[in-house]
Amino acid sequence: MRVLAIAREGGRQRIVTYLSDDELTRLGGLPPQAVVGILQDDDSLQVNAVFREFLHEVIATAAPLDPDLQQAAAVSGEGRLVYIDSRVPETVDPVPDEDIIGWFRVRDGRIVDGSYLPNPHHKIEGHYGFTAVLGGIRQALVAALFARNAG
Secondary structure (H helix, E strand, O other): EEEEEEEEEOEEEEEEHHHHHHHHHHHHHOOOEEEEEOOOOOOOOEEEEHHHHHHHHHHHHHHHHHHHHHHHHHHOOEEEEEEEEEOOOOOOOOHHHEEEEEEEEEEEEEEOOOOOEEEEOOOOOOOEEEOOOHHHHHHHHHHHHHHHHHO
């Protein structure tokens, strides 16, 4: 994540995004889905609801394709698979509710299509910082932005 200072309405806003300068240029600007939120004067984050919805939409479709998540489902066998925010250190147990992004249903060692359930208690800015949009999910978010921009 990074913070951009943008002149807006007679002042400056500090906008948190996961896009690089190159991605911003190729997209022709900053799409609302890439605005994680706006940093207030007290450094608290005013979360962008459009980003939150986009994050869950992309996780629902892209995360089940991740080999690590598929392996976790195979090991689990049945029940639900917890999707934890990457910002959380691996040593944290139990994981706080605010750091659980959502859940997938698992049946016969496989993630059930369309079973993603977002956690309404997940915080975009939690004890361990901003949501870590890393690795495959970051790539999926960026790919989805480019796909929308092309259409």
